[in-house]
Amino acid sequence: MPELRRDPVVGRWMILDDHSKGPLDFSKDDNTPTHQAICPFCPGREHQTPQEVDAVRPVNSLANTPGWLVRTVPNKFPVLSSDGSLQKEGYGIYDQMTGIGAHEVLIEGPEHDKNLTEFTSEEMQAVISQYQNRFRHLSKDRRFKYVMIFKNYGSSAGATVEHTHSQIIALPMVPKTVLEELKGAEHYHQYRGRCVFCDMISQEYQDKERIVVENTSFLAFCPYAPRYAFETWIIPKGHSADFSNADESTQAHLAQILQDVLKRVKKVLGNPSYNYYLHTAPIGYGNMACYHWHIEIIPKLTRSVGFEWGTGLHIVPTFPQDAARYLREASS
């Protein structure tokens, strides 16, 4: 029977359809790499991107030359500009401000057709450590309130360049989805004195059926009230609000479980397009008692319809316990 379920953090209701769809019931994108001859992210074409702002590269190699393992450059077509000051302005009843921010591209590896699932553990760790470096660096800019790290993989998830990469956007305000999580988590904490995410983790251990995989520091599970089919979260098992505090061994565990989950998603769903993004406490909030950083991975399997846009009431065709079982049973 279909169910209505409520997300315990933001209070959003969703509908679970009872014609539970299996992994093969979704239409697929062909995400086989084509080896573009003109890829600006490939080594040897460093001059085609803006000057790099950070990289993981041997100590003796020069910036903007080959030899790098991970390379971060400003986006050539940024949606926000990092030059200028933040000016807020009213316009009748409306509010607006200048489009100040940073928009960077993090090229995850030098090889054009190698994606995260094929990386060695060192290469994976280099990506995570670069995420944290950029996060810490951008957090120092006083104009910014939030740093969003995300990845679009495959054309229907919004990727326009196929060479493996993530993006980082620094914003002068806390985005709405994160605000909603913060508000919900704060409300829960006021009432119960506990972190709602920590409570979710214990509930997931009790129920077991939505767990995908775990390692020493992290749990991967399909949330009870998802917005999308096969939505999967990776969350630190111990309470931690701020990603920038993750130490080296935690980063290594994150690299391991992120790659593990992506391999399972690839295997079960046939290399689908996907997005993932990191939710963490806003800049300067530090280790809040009520919030808990995490990564949300969303395979792009269905289109959202008018009903979902209009109401925020998502209709999900796969029960999370079924999605978790498929992912759990796939040997990664």
Added chain:
Amino acid sequence: MSQLRKDPIVGRWTIVATERARRPAAFVDPKSTVTDQKECPYCQDTNSPSVYEAHGVKVINSNDPILDESKPFERRGHGLYDVAHSYGSHEIVVETPEHIPNMADLSSEQIKAVFQTYALRMQTHRKNPFIEYILAYKNYGVAAGSRNIGHSRSQIMAVPVLPMRVQDKISGAEKYFDYHERCLFCDIITQELKSKDRVVAQNEHFLVITPFASRFPFETWILPKHHHCDFAEGIKGYEDSLAAIMKDILLRFKIGLNDPAYNYMIQTSPVKNPSSFKDYYHWHIEVMPRLTRVAGFERGTGFYICPIPPEMTAAFLREVDIHA
């Protein structure tokens, strides 16, 4: 430099590209909507009996419903989580007996009958004490989530919970009213009529604008100029005007953007305690052509990047010759 704009209702920020904005013509849908009449289930006499039928409009129960009214509504807890069975109703409104794909090509009379049908169904569903919200909406074209049948239709869902975005709009409007003692939507109408640059079309009773902090290119809202919180009550006496402005805006999309996929949804007040919303909520219709995909950043942040300013899309839509 791009601009950050805040939606005054729900407080959502949008990045609006200005300098490097894409031109309106870059959004014109390259492929028109293909249809196949042979297998249209809405042209033949369907087996499912209609729940309502008048003026060429027929309402039938969805044969693949995700909501079910047959068992009583029951909420439960599951540890930390809340769950309920998927109670409610899901109906299909077949808008015309003829096999016409796009509502833009129906007569104004027929469009009026469709909107009157929504109102009547809403009046019926709100008598059910378990129903909290009723949504009438349309998915047109595959990109908007519709199956490729080519027979103009829309849907009505009655649900036992208050959906999140609806809750957001209502609490935003309530906050504004608490402070200003005026309706936020009425203030939007006043400001848009004064500045004019986001006005697409209007008639005596309705105004069509591209909202200041649009989430999507060519996002369009239809607002009644007279204040009313509830669609079903509020359209009484204004049905002809509404049908005329709907046809007007849908033709502008069809002609100007080459028959794109689109969604529209009626945003009306919740079913229960209507008197508490009557001062500060203001029903309206959101129309959304589906021209770009939503990528990871938007999904993760709830923060949208609109690749073209709404002033530019309003100007483009204003200039479409719908009488050509």
